[in-house]
Amino acid sequence: LAMILAGAALVREREHGTMDHLMVMPLSPFEIAMSKIWANALVIAVASGLSLYFVVRLLLGIPIPGSIPLFMFGAVLYLFFATAIGLFLGTIARSMPQLGLLYMLVAVPMNVLSGNATPLESMPRWLAIAMQASPSTHFVSFAQAILYRGAGLDVVWPEFVAVAAIASLFLGLSLLRFRSALTAAAA
Template sequence: MRKAANIYWLGVKELRSFMHDFVLLGLVVYSFSLAVTLQARSNSQELHNASIAIVDEDQSELSRRIAHAFFPPLFQSPKQIAEQDIIPAMNAGKFTFVLDIPPNFEEYVLAGHQPVLQINVDATAMVQAGLGSGYAQQIIGTEISDFVSHAEGTGPSPVNLDVRIAFNPNLTTAWFTSVMAIINDITMLAIILAGAAVVREREHGTMDHLLVMPLTPFEIAMSKVWANGLVIAVAVGLSLYLVLRLILGIPVAGSIPLFMVGVVIYLFFATAIGIFLGTVARSMPQLGLLYMLVFLPMNMLSGSNTPLESMPPWLAKFMQISPSTHFVAFAQAILYRGAGLDVVWPQFLAVAAIGALFFGLAIQRFRSVVVQAT
């Protein structure tokens, strides 16, 4: 009970110290609110409201059908321009796409020829250009196929492909980027806050005060773990309910309490990394450099940005020893696919086992550093 009381009151001291550190406090608030909102609303990876103009030199039924096939929300209503205005309009950045339908286009199509139809694309808007080109080819191909089949009286295709998209039916980028921003911020801030807590004690000279008190290194380290973990857990919960659901209107398929249980388990590993780096770094700038060396590879290879299947097989297997990989796996399963405990318990167990091992190593490192300091 005495150790528990020491850990509790030392954690309260950490919370008070954190609340008076306006830089770290602002970082936590920004990361789980404004940063998530900006990433969801600005990092769009789907085609939306692309500007398009059409040069109709054919003036046929087929050319009019193609022109009317481009409509919101993928494209703006097409503007009719003359052929000599294509280059000036593209140079001025007025349109992302300019479709040039040549003369006698319908006649050549019905005759079985393969006339050339030109699409001019402004690739400075890279995402819009790449996606829009694919959509434009699909739209034009569909309209030509329908027109020819009706004109020649051919039957429909023997195969009707029915595509059903689960969990994100409209392929909205914000549904993915906002949730992954929160998941990545958990690892980032757990490392920074726990590491900063150790470095701050050393820089302010309060570590010496703690060492002369009847406290063990384990009690000092555990107080930093639960205090900083509590800050992040509260911030994550508020971000999911207020930012994700209320402000962005993004649905969460699974149980948020179940996800929070997984977050608490994972925080033991993430804060342990912070404590370990805090024992190595002698100042906050050094902690920042060490943080980048650890967080960036762990984040890029965890499956949060690209699936593990797209990595080399040996690398995908190697990353199974990282709790961040299992954390991303069960976070996506719960929040995207509505998985329950019966599905994610292997990931929970892997995070707890590997995290406990690394947590023990971090505590041992912290104890050795404290003993050397005395």
């Protein structure tokens, strides 16, 4: 969801011509991109945290053996990735329908093959190895470890580092494309 929201915001600005407004503001592309990333991620993180605590733990009475704050930290890292790749896709797409198609090409396989619906062990070895490049795979791994088995930071830190590294890569790619999108909007 964060992926499509971040990309949609960028495409909408391009379609409505508000990209010119962004260009005259005393903000760097990094500041503009980070505002879009954190605005989307913060809303989703707060809603997820409240749902996990109030609905799952209190209303349904399901015990959560792991640390909710640790899980939320990992979820925020994953949301950072999702919004960064959403911005990246938004810099590629020229319209909302194109963004929707790109979303389906990227997000659906990434989430279906993450290990959540289909265990990595049941996939061909080459595909299971390739899916290690997907933050969704690491998110599923650390979410299950924290929430189901009560794992601590000492167990899940490699997944956190992987998600943060891939998110930073896509933020960098987004910033490069964002700069060119701002330049193209000025022309």
